[in-house]
Amino acid sequence: MSNSARFDRGHTDDLMSFLAASPSPYHAVANAAERLEKAGFRQVAETDAWDGEAGGKYVIRGGALIAWYVPVGATPATPYRIVGAHTDSPNLRVKPHPDTHSGGWRQVAVEIYGGTLLNTWLDRDLGLSGRLTLSDGSHRLVNIDRPLLRVPQLAVHLDRSVNADGLKLDKQRHMTPVWGLGEVHEGDLISFVADEADVPADEVRGWDLMVHSVEPPAYLGRDHELVAGPRMDNLLSVHAGTAALAAAATGGATLPCIPVLAAFDHEENGSQSDTGAEGPLLGTVLERSVFARGGSYEDRARALAGTICLSSDTGHAVHPNYSERHEPGHHPMPNGGPILKVNVNQRYATDGTGRAIFADACERAGVPWQSFVSHNSMPCGTTIGPITAARHGITTVDIGVAILSMHSARELCGADDPHMLANALTTFLEG
Template structure:
């Protein structure tokens, strides 16, 4: 294999900026769309008739984005090459009636989203971000990126058993953040956001809000060879896929139609109109085919030749818990992207899929590693099996090996994001 690409610190710097400015799925797709527009892509509305000409296009729906580039000479049956990812991360989300108080503390009622490591959210300064729905039908992205809320941990003096029995958290009672003193009044939180963003009182009629750690991403270690930051699962892949699609769109020899599919709600099962188990991707691909004059036969031919790389973070071998990993599969941080395999189809990779990814890595000069779960540990899953089953397209599960998955702050090797992106560019180039 050729020498791996030199570590691109500029790429990792840009990833850190992307993570910092994408506290919610809505912000993540807005940032990805901005990058694609700079590369010449343009937004199309699902309610409009679509043209079949060449060029880059993208669709935004809530916290999801589907983007594609039609090269010169593309026919209705031209297959797609898809990079799939998800925009959501486990966190604490605001309930419909958020204003509450107890014993002189003003609090915000939250619901646990996905499967976060709850202890990582304790005693951490939290901001508030998301989407406001306005009375006139418009929406507004908001991000209060300062210390606004905090989930205070119980002092050890009041829970001596924590030293022997470990920390036990009740999701309903123990993770409600405080944000002030006194008694709560109905509408306090939303009025605060209306004032913060210059909106009239009562203008906000709906909201999708969530908390986030305000601590910015940072290089870590003696040689700054690690990156610590929030929401790497899975904005690391969204960022890599966006960069790869922008790069592929400038290629003059594409034989496939490159696509980025960034879904929402993976952490809660993907069953939504913006999730991988919904109709969004299939609808966009079909409309692209039909806009180029194709029919059902062209759709069947295009899907039969399509390949999707489902890119999501995976587990690097943990130095303090190596026994939790498969003894013969120890993906290492800094060793390049990982290929995820599970014979029970929790991951979609098979032998032919491995060959596709191996070819892309070889073309890019990127090393890759294999990940298999310990037989004694339940295996997680991704959008990969869902995409394969729903659309009948060959799908391969890959990603970057990290530590502290589902923590408020995760850890990876600083060079792995750029290695993943190089492999994705080679894959989209065909």
């Protein structure tokens, strides 16, 4: 039986809608929260006192979301089962003084965020999204999801050696998008964005804006066995984790653990922020949940000692045109199931115990799984996994879905892998 016959493409359809509706981390957490609300979760404010009642709760801080479900009968020492992910993706972000120009062109000054593949942003129709901060301290989401910007590539006639010598891009000089012609005035861009968000421009005090490709996700291939789309690293895992937590909560009355989704911001630039995995947010939420249920420091220590985290992030599928860049004995393939990510130098947190935990979850979910390890001559990337393990002292396993074109403006995965990942995460969260 093929994977397509076994796994529901409805999940992948919903993922594609989620990707299209989540051009920024702020939109991603808002959309995840909306899905959790439909599953009976409720938002709690960090500034309020928390109760220890059973049920689903979540906290939003900026581009991060922590959600958890307390089953009936949970004690202060009940351990957590955590799915970790991140909401940010490499892209181009608007600078504090965005209005610039050159040669009669109106342009937008941008800063490079994360380790993006610069060439993938060239000659694309780009929109603008993020949030505005208003004078009263509130935020307004904005999503201009239509062709607005473009980073034009130099014509081959003016760079005759580009195909022989390769494209060389200067981050400062060559990555500035154009968005029109004519004179430039300070405040033009923000006035335009404020008007799009239906707020007075003089009410805008700050902004966190970024560009995104307006091309929608799409099935690809003869049999539609692949999906192409933006921000799969790592909204694919955020979406799967949200679906898994909602599913676990549906039958959560008898859960032996407290399932958690931790979706952090700023993974792509090191996680060092108040909304990143290296910040205190997750630890504070877990600790407050223990104390809200009448627990002590001893109960907190017991709960964390029994806690397990699956850090879910995308990994590399074997590239058909560069297979020599991959470890010969480990060639993850799309639609082969989620991957277990291993690095003995602790760029990934997985060990033998973690392998057993992941294999058990996949077996009980009825999904295949694969192993990923880097070629010895290729530096290995990292994730929130080692940070989570070290900061909180909890067993952590790095997993994910194999994709091509990681950190491109548009990535590629197997159409069945998202649902397989969600099934494995659901089984894991159910304990």
